Amino acid sequence: MVTRKLQHYLIVLLLGVGLLAAGCNNSGSDVGMGTLEVRMHDAPANYDAVNVFVERVEINAEQDTAGWMTISEPQQSYNLLELTNGAYTVLGDTTLEAGTYNQIRLILSREGHSVVVDGEEKSMFVPSGAQTGIKLNVNAEIQEDITYTLLLDFDASRSVVKRGNGQANPGYLLKPVIHASNQAVTGNIDGTVSPVDAEPVVYAIADSDTLASTYADTTDGYFKLIGLEEGSYTVSINPTNEDYSIKDTTDVGVTVGETNELGTIELEQAQ
Incomplete structure (x- = not known):
């Protein structure tokens, strides 16, 4: 038979364990x-x-x-x-x-x-x-x-x-070769290259360093350069089709969290 005194000790022990567990849970939260x-x-x-x-x-x-x-x-x-x-x-x-x-x-x-x-x-x-x-x-x-x-x-x-x-x-x-960036502090540049058959590579250049590049879509000429830090860039359109000339667009600004839409960029025939 469990005495009254022993019951008292058991109740105190259980309360102590409960308080300890609650303290651990609170510290984690x-x-x-x-x-x-x-x-x-x-x-x-x-x-x-x-x-x-x-x-x-x-x-x-x-x-x-x-x-x-x-x-x-x-x-x-x-x-x-x-x-x-x-x-x-x-x-x-x-x-x-x-x-x-x-x-x-x-x-x-x-x-x-x-x-x-x-x-x-x-x-x-x-x-x-x-x-x-x-x-x-x-x-x-x-x-x-x-x-x-x-x-x-x-x-x-x-x-x-x-x-x-x-x-x-x-x-x-x-x-x-991998470059890491935080999307929260970067912006983007997009646009469309015409004509589509120029099939260009598009570069974002800052201080002579190429920081992003992509191919323009071969069906509609659309391109998007992502993960660029805020600043000013030169967007260089380099056709893989030799019938067209390279075209650079300077002072293209990038703002954090936004996409600078350049619209349609027309390429000229190579001379």
């Missing part, structure tokens, strides 16, 4: 949660396809190698050339505690990458980075109840490297 979304897009390249296999995406709030957290595991191949002209794919999204996250990295498979040249698919080898990942400094500020969208510009034209025939392993290497 004090930490605000925000959302991180990672999008990938691409600059154009002179290939039929550039296929990259992404195993997972990780993020780190620390300054050293500790603290990496997996935010997604796509385990999927992406054709980068399908992610131009404003198109993108979502590599992952997750809920994180509010705070600053310094780095993000893509873990690529050692194999499974390829480039298609003149209709022929050729494998690409990753010389390094499969184990340690492609690290990017982002300093992402995650705020409570707000979605932070990170744009990863995977530059296919600079990432695919052709090896010489005299080397031990001739063929193609994948050496990723």
Whole structure:
């Protein structure tokens, strides 16, 4: 039989456990949660396809190698050339505690990458980075109840490297060149190129540096340059059809959160 005194002790013990659990729950609820979304897009390249296999995406709030957290595991191949002209794919999204996250990295498979040249698919080898990942400094500020969208510009034209025939392993290497930006502090430029059969590459240039590029759509000439920081740019239209001349439009302004619509840009016949 349980004595009255023992009952008293049990009641006190249960109350203490309840208060401790409540304290733990309250401390957890004090930490605000925000959302991180990672999008990938691409600059154009002179290939039929550039296929990259992404195993997972990780993020780190620390300054050293500790603290990496997996935010997604796509385990999927992406054709980068399908992610131009404003198109993108979502590599992952997750809920994180509010705070600053310094780095993000893509873990690529050692194999499974390829480039298609003149209709022929050729494998690409990753010389390094499969184990340690492609690290990017982002300093992402995650705020409570707000979605932070990170744009990863995977530059296919600079990432695919052709090896010489005299080397031990001739063929193609994948050496990723990626630029990261916060969509919340960027803007866009769009327009239409005429005539359509000029089939141009469109560049956004600032201080002689090309910061974004895309192909104009081959059916209607539309183009969109995304992920540009606020400032002034030269938009250069470079036809792949030699019957037309290059045309530059200077002092094109970009404002955060807006798209500067250039309208129709008419190209002239080459002299």
